[in-house]
Amino acid sequence: MSPDSVKGLILVVEDERAISDLLRLYLSREGFGVQVESDGVAGLSAARTLHPVAIILDVGLPSMDGTEICRKLRAEGNWTPVLFCTARDDEVDRVVGLELGADDYITKPFSPREVVARVKAVVRRAVQAASSTGALVLGEVSVDPVTRRVTVAGEQVQLTATEFDLLEHLMANQGRVLSREQLLSEVWGYAAIVGTRTVDVHVAQVRAKLGDHSPIRTVRGVGYSAELEP
Template sequence: MTTRGLVLVVEDEAPIADLQRRYLAREGFGVHVEPDGRRALDAVRRLKPVAIVLDVHVPGLDGLEVCRTLRAEGDWTPVVFVTARDEEVDRLTGLELGADDYLTKPFSPRELVARVKAVLRRARGRAAVGVHELGALRLDPDSRRVTLRGEEVVLTATEFNLLEALFAAGGRVLDRAELLAGAWGQADYGGGTRTVDVHVAQVRAKLGADCPIETVRGVGYRIGRG
């Protein structure tokens, strides 16, 4: 019985796709598989999955372009990128496009399931706490909404968690390991501490001059006093 929602697996290698499908199904997920990027876009729009496992190098339209298109359309379904290459440029490009996590082949299918569960936990949020407000910026952990001058700013689940962790610290400086624990739920996240810098840059780009995140050189980040 599927109770966790539908996961879209975008993978052109049938044995790998079947392995992912079987392990996700064992954990209660419904699974739909597409072998190329164009069909994957159609499936996202039609099926509204709870998460997407997206191979970077699928044919038709590669995974990076699929993610770019979805984010441009305002679709922030959690994305776990998969690639055969362990190159930093691929990793950082995917994160800059709004991916929520990243796995390099070969990987354990159990690890994939764990990563999917983790991005869904982040997307669904944690227990409600007080609303954070600073100047024109408002962050509501209960509804997981960020507004700037009353207009909603769309953040990925990880971007939201990072900003929330900084607000919750009350102006205290958090180093990158603490932010990994706060936003990703684990201090030894495989993306490395460079991942924090990428996501901070993304939040700053979305909030512009109103972004309250300050860099403390050689240490980490904090929320400024406004």
């Protein structure tokens, strides 16, 4: 097992050896993998290829400015969280205000635990932003597989575990007609020991809870599907 990838890789672009060593020490202690680059060009290419979960950028760097790296990444559509790291307060003005798409900044000298806390916060936020987009939406019905919440017309609806799994599976395959046998093996489990009529009952439950906005359509003789037009 490689200890590097437990929590993901942090890319540190910093030319002062004393600082990068410190960052490596404290971040790896927290379970992050750490890759250090000491000049801007190498840092940019590492950011493009290594897919780090966050990047710590020194503002003053040889060969390419830290702000320049961030700007290029953003222009390429790369929104990996970036923490700027700067010695002078007057540099702060250039990175905050999000003109560069920075997520946070640190001023030297900094305490290692402060850095760790901010890195974790930034990574957490990025993960959250990425995962909150995973909601399945069909008409008025919204199903979030991560939070396991269902809303219909803005109102939250309580589903049981089986009901949720069933609705999620139908919405994930929206438009496709799924047979009861398919639903049983894919929602209930590989070896479904329950009768196929059980599906009907749960479909009815879900429909009752979703009310008029239920997207579940019955395909007589075949099975069920989730779609907009009833």
